[in-house]
Amino acid sequence: MEKRNQVRLLSFCTFLSVARCSNKIFYSSTNRVFFPTRRYSFGLPRKCRHNLSLPSHRFCFSPIASVRIGHGFDLHRLEPGLPLIVGGITLDHDRGSVGHSDGDVIFHSVVDAILGGLGLPDIGQLFSDKEPRWKGVASKVFMEEARKLMKQKGYDIANLDITVILERPKLASHNNAICENICELLKLSRDKVNLKAKTHEQVDSLGQNLSIACHAFVLLQPDSTLMKEEESVAVQNALSTDFIEKLYQRVVQRSQTDPSLSWTSRLFSQGRASIAKKLGEEAVETVIAGLENDPHQLVKESADLLYHLCVYWAFCKITPQAVYEELNRRESQSGIEEKASRSSKLK
Ligand SMILES: [Zn+2]
Known part of the structure; x- marks a missing residue:
């Protein structure tokens, strides 16, 4: 490989490691391997890009809407004869x-901050007091519901700042007890929640204790838990395809040696039909x-089958990459659609 391209490849690999480490910016996409050749090719020529998309590099990093901010505001009138509950604590x-x-x-x-960050309607609309199930409930129920919605949308809290x-x-x-209540309800570590209290300098209803x-x-x-799952799927995909790739490369290498020294080379010399x-x-x-129903034998026969499949591919000049690409293409459509597209071609 040309020196200039080696440098480019090195920067690309550095980029990949950075992308892997900073999972806040990029993450791998479930079951689907997208290779960012277009956006992040770093000007590599087509040939090198192809080499880069060997399975070991087949992690995909699709930029996603990484973070979202949410703001919530609430105000309540204060009247005598009622309990003052703040952050789940009843104040004297x-x-x-x-x-x-x-x-x-x-x-x-x-x-409201969580709902706002998720782009959902506010607390009054989502948990309307006209709906019997929400009427008069303790507010911790809304916290738990908001967390569920957040998880359903694939988000987690980076930090929460309250005044x-x-x-x-x-x-x-009461500051610490309130923060701990919030952490427990939202399943957060203590360092993610911050609470401050201010007076209103005796001005307006807030300043007059009203x-x-x-x-x-x-x-x-x-x-982050979803990202870890996705990453492990990507790693497993890479590992499973890596074996085929290695096997194929070994077959190609051995096919070029002396038939008296290599079984693979002997197979090649016997020709296509054989x-x-x-x-x-x-x-x-x-x-x-x-x-x-012999699992042990099935594993051994499967290994033989994969080896002979690689030999056949190599002989017919088909790369595993071409097969992966076809599998990738099929993954983007449902099995039924895929079958239908094949049967329509047969007609
Ligand atoms: Zn309120």
Whole structure:
């Protein structure tokens, strides 16, 4: 390979390792291997690009809408004779928030931030108090529902920053307990949640202890557990195809040696019909091992079959790559569509 191309290949490999490490930016796509030849080819000539798409490089990194931000705001009137519940903690106070549920401003604004980040309607529309199942429920239920929606959409919380505005009482001594409640409900580690409290400098209803308000900002990122699953699928795909690739390369290499020294080379010297016959025999033996319910023999016959298939491919000048491409193409359509497209070609 030309030196210039080697440098390009090196930068591309560095790019791939960076992309693999920074899974916040790129992630592999389920079951489907997309190779970013167009967008990230780094000007490699077509021939080198082909080499790069050998199975070991067949991880795919499709840029996705990586992070989303959400903002939630809530305000409740404070009136005497009601409990003041904030972040799941009942505060000792002479008044509490007026609301259809428990009036928890922190939970409500956090839920709205998550819903906002997901691009969903707000808490009032999603959990309407007109719907009997939501009427009068503890606000932690909305938190759990918001988390479910977030997970369904494939997101996780990167961090959550909350600011409560109230004149009295002081929140400082409850700060940690509130954060721990949030962490438990949203299944987050403690370092992801931050809570601040401010007064309103005795101005307006907030400053006169007639209301309580809260702002919450959330950063949503692709669900890391999903990404790990996808990555392991990509790794498994690469491993499974790697074996075929290695086997094929070995067959090609041995076919060029002296027939007296290599079994593969001897097969090649016997010609197409002989190789085809051998492949057919191995296929039948594989079928028989399965019919005889002999798993151990089935594994051995399958290995023989794959070897003879590689010999046949190499003889007929077909690369495993061509077969992978066909498999990839089929993966993008359903089995029924694929069968239909083949039978229509036969007509
Ligand atoms: Zn509210």
